[in-house]
Amino acid sequence: MRLVLADDSVLLREGLVRLLEEAGHEVVATAGDATDLDALVERTAPDVAVIDVRMPPTNTDDGLRAALRLRESRPRTGVLVLSQYIERGYATRLLTGAPEGVGYLLKDRISRVSEFLDALERVASGGTAIDPEVVRRLLAHAARPDPLALLTAREREVLEQMAQGYGNASIARNLVVSQSAVEKHVGSLFDKLGLTHTTGYSRRVLAVLRYLGV
Known part of the structure; x- marks a missing residue:
């Protein structure tokens, strides 16, 4: 490049x-x-x-x-x-x-x-x-109460991986879990954050940031 x-x-x-x-x-x-x-x-x-x-x-x-x-x-x-x-x-x-x-x-x-x-x-x-x-x-400066408190430790790990730009397959490799498990965690965390209708990988990550008011 x-x-x-x-x-x-x-x-x-x-x-x-x-x-x-x-x-x-x-x-x-x-x-x-x-x-x-x-x-x-x-x-x-x-x-x-x-x-x-x-x-x-x-x-x-x-x-x-x-x-x-x-x-x-x-x-x-x-x-x-x-x-x-x-x-x-x-x-x-x-x-x-x-x-x-x-x-x-x-x-x-x-x-x-x-x-x-x-x-x-x-x-x-x-x-x-x-x-x-x-x-x-x-997130530490977000005006809203911290929605991440709703997430499990594994869901937080998945969200951090997503924030770095990794797709589900890469997250599965990095966390040494199955891709289906990652997909389940992704669905759960977006449900908890009220983002179930957001699509597209990059847009999902940025939608989380917008939702949290950062």
Whole structure:
């Protein structure tokens, strides 16, 4: 896939370039700040833009605001936010917007390179890749009483896997259970959350976030 990388850390940026190229992908452009990121993506037309949250010029939420602009101007370009921070307001807008091709991962929680590459491929193919810690932080600020209290421990595990972008077959492998068991848990948790009529994998995950008011 063709990629644009935006991160103000030179070491991280160059390390990602080498990692991605060794995996067979093409990094068509890199950026150390968010100022010209819109024009850079428009010029290079990548499959996915990987963007940090806190970047120059203000080192606050410039990268995430740039990600939101890209989702509006180029909805077919995947956006994977890769950061140490969770900016709740902007993260909510990003994750509850157009459901196709979006991700939000925390740098410190990626334990294997394969996890990152897998998440990147899911975003590129129009899926989602959301770190469960991002979901938990957003839920902690939800205005409604926590509906997740209704879920069993296994249903919570299934929901966390879904939030990361995995389908039922992958969840079954990850949790070492049968696919039929996963399907039963999915049906139960969506029944408890009042989302039984929601269809489509990515839309289901984002519907949960909307329902919880994050």
